[in-house]
Amino acid sequence: MELAGRTALLTGATGGLGRAIAKAMADRGAKLALSARKAEALEQLASELPGDGHRVLPSDLAEVGAAERLAAEAGEIDILVANAGLPAAGWLTDFTEEQVVRALRVNLEAPMLLARALFPGMIERGSATSSSSPRSRARRRARAARSTTRPSSACAASRSD
Ligand SMILES: NC(=O)c1ccc[n+]([C@@H]2O[C@H](COP(=O)([O-])OP(=O)(O)OC[C@H]3O[C@@H](n4cnc5c(N)ncnc54)[C@H](OP(=O)(O)O)[C@@H]3O)[C@@H](O)[C@H]2O)c1
Numbered sequence: 001m002e003l004a005g006r007t008a009l010l011t012g013a014t015g016g017l018g019r020a021i022a023k024a025m026a027d028r029g030a031k032l033a034l035s036a037r038k039a040e041a042l043e044q045l046a047s048e049l050p051g052d053g054h055r056v057l058p059s060d061l062a063e064v065g066a067a068e069r070l071a072a073e074a075g076e077i078d079i080l081v082a083n084a085g086l087p088a089a090g091w092l093t094d095f096t097e098e099q100v101v102r103a104l105r106v107n108l109e110a111p112m113l114l115a116r117a118l119f120p121g122m123i124e125r126g127s128a129t130s131s132s133s134p135r136s137r138a139r140r141r142a143r144a145a146r147s148t149t150r151p152s153s154a155c156a157a158s159r160s161d
Contacts, residue, residue, distance in 0.1 A: 004029030009070075009077045009118070011061065011110070012084030014041040021081055026050050033074045035059050036084065061110040062086075062102040071117035076125070080118050082111035 008025055012018040013034035022032055026049040034042045035057045042056035059070040061084055071077075088095075088103040095103070 003079075005031075006078040007031045007033065007076065008079035008081060009033045009035065009057075009074045009114070010081045010083060011035045011059075011070075011114070013045060014038055015083070015085075018083050019045060021083060022049060025079075025081075026054065030079070031055075033057050033077065035070060035074075061106045064105075067110040067113035068117060071114050074118070076121060077118050078122060078125070080114055080122075082114055084110065 003025055006029075008030045010018060010022055010025070010032055013022050013032070014036040018036065022034060022045060026032055029051060031051065031053040032046070032049065033055045034046055036042055037058060037060045039056060039058040042058060046054040046056050057070055057073050059066050059073075061067055061070070084106055086103050086106045088107060092100075
């Protein structure tokens with residue numbers, strides 16, 4: 001996938017995998033919209049990445065409405081990496097109700113809501129610049145829809161050129 005000049009929204013950017021993904025994408029020329037809860041850590045990460053035009057968008061994805069607000073703040077995004085996640089291992093019976101709700105919001109609901117909000121714009125911009133046929137556009141839509149149903153996985157979509 002060509003990343004130069006593309007804008008990517010990366011959640012969980014301050015975590016172990018998030019930092020590695022941010023560095024790998026910035027190395028290949030992507031502009032990053034970095035998100036997690038800790039603004040200071042995001043600013044530090046943005047200042048260390050190669051390239052310019054990186055932004056920080058602090059957000060607590062366990063809050064109701066946060067995913068939709070983040071998508072709106074992010075604006076035009078070519079690639080979504082929904083990587084933020086809470087550790088949700090262990091016995092379900094040991095979880096409080098609040099912990100279950102938070103885990104579902106961050107690990108499942110937020111990736112789906114972000115994808116739902118961002119995919120139409122990605123597909124539209126891809127359609128506008130791609131020379132692909134209506135049939136391949138339909139395949140891209142189907143792929144996008146499928147990826148939103150896979151919890152706790154990174155969802156990505158971008159122009160196919
Ligand atoms: N590491 C592995 O071996 C592995 C294997 C399989 C799957 N995964 C999955 O890959 C993802 C990243 O793993 P990791 O090892 O990098 O985890 P990590 O180091 O614990 O990082 C988690 C990231 O999510 C952010 N986050 C946590 N709660 C949040 C919330 N309420 N709102 C917004 N952001 C929040 C954290 O930043 P703040 O604390 O600043 O919010 C941090 O940036 C997770 O979804 C994990 O389940 C990891």
